[in-house]
Amino acid sequence: MTATDAECMGLALQQARQALLAGEVPIGACLVHGERRIVARNTVLSGSDPTGHAEIVAIRRASTELNATRLDGARLYVTVEPCLMCAAATHYAGIAEVHYGASLADLQELTGDELSAEPLPVGPRLRGGLQRDASLALLRAWSERRALR
Amino acid sequence: MTATDAECMGLALQQARQALLAGEVPIGACLVHGERRIVARNTVLSGSDPTGHAEIVAIRRASTELNATRLDGARLYVTVEPCLMCAAATHYAGIAEVHYGASLADLQELTGDELSAEPLPVGPRLRGGLQRDASLALLRAWSERRALR
Numbered sequence: 245m246t247a248t249d250a251e252c253m254g255l256a257l258q259q260a261r262q263a264l265l266a267g268e269v270p271i272g273a274c275l276v277h278g279e280r281r282i283v284a285r286n287t288v289l290s291g292s293d294p295t296g297h298a299e300i301v302a303i304r305r306a307s308t309e310l311n312a313t314r315l316d317g318a319r320l321y322v323t324v325e326p327c328l329m330c331a332a333a334t335h336y337a338g339i340a341e342v343h344y345g346a347s348l349a350d351l352q353e354l355t356g357d358e359l360s361a362e363p364l365p366v367g368p369r370l371r372g373g374l375q376r377d378a379s380l381a382l383l384r385a386w387s388e389r390r391a392l393r
Numbered sequence: 394m395t396a397t398d399a400e401c402m403g404l405a406l407q408q409a410r411q412a413l414l415a416g417e418v419p420i421g422a423c424l425v426h427g428e429r430r431i432v433a434r435n436t437v438l439s440g441s442d443p444t445g446h447a448e449i450v451a452i453r454r455a456s457t458e459l460n461a462t463r464l465d466g467a468r469l470y471v472t473v474e475p476c477l478m479c480a481a482a483t484h485y486a487g488i489a490e491v492h493y494g495a496s497l498a499d500l501q502e503l504t505g506d507e508l509s510a511e512p513l514p515v516g517p518r519l520r521g522g523l524q525r526d527a528s529l530a531l532l533r534a535w536s537e538r539r540a541l542r
Binding site: 307 | 437438441442443444449452453456457459460461462463464476477478480481482484485486487508513514515
């Protein structure tokens, strides 16, 4: 893990913590494009948006800021492995690398989401397990809180 | 094809025609939720948004208008079969039925997009071929125009 990897995943985890405080699924992202770092978090509930996963929000924010339809060569750090929707979005955005923490299998154990975790035949290079424990701790806190309701 | 099916696909095709005029990939959508019909078109280029497929734009617009995270029971009419990203989004949105015109195979023949067309194991009921010729004619016009550039 390079200093940059740790730093960018740290920014993504910070977003995930903010999501947890806001009652959202605690998933955060940090998109790196050149010198820019664009952070985002899950906004499904707060934004009334079923597509508001952290990765989608980060990609939309970055492409708006850069006024670009593609973010070729960008790196995306996300606290949980991208779902199919987000994996396809990273492909369309031209993202080169995705670094994630907890896996979809970890998430599925907590949420029961039934969307397959099979990797896409195209798209960015994926690398998992980056600060997985910190990501998992947030997901577990959220899951426990949900169970108490 | 019921009167409603024809009418809703007509609205989606109208959006696809507007997309073509705007220089976008000509794909349009119409989301039906209760009495509401919410239309949208591809905004990838005009909106600098790699996730701006007609289905995603329609889902986001509908969930914002209805202030709802899920659109359970909604029907989505789209001029081209949803890609993986959009299919997963329809699953998350709780959409019950997707009616489409041209198939992903039709689109891939024109664009070369390599994302698999395998249907998801979960998600809405899919029905294809609704006014396929009209949808294909728009895709071909766009493809020919692109080749001239």
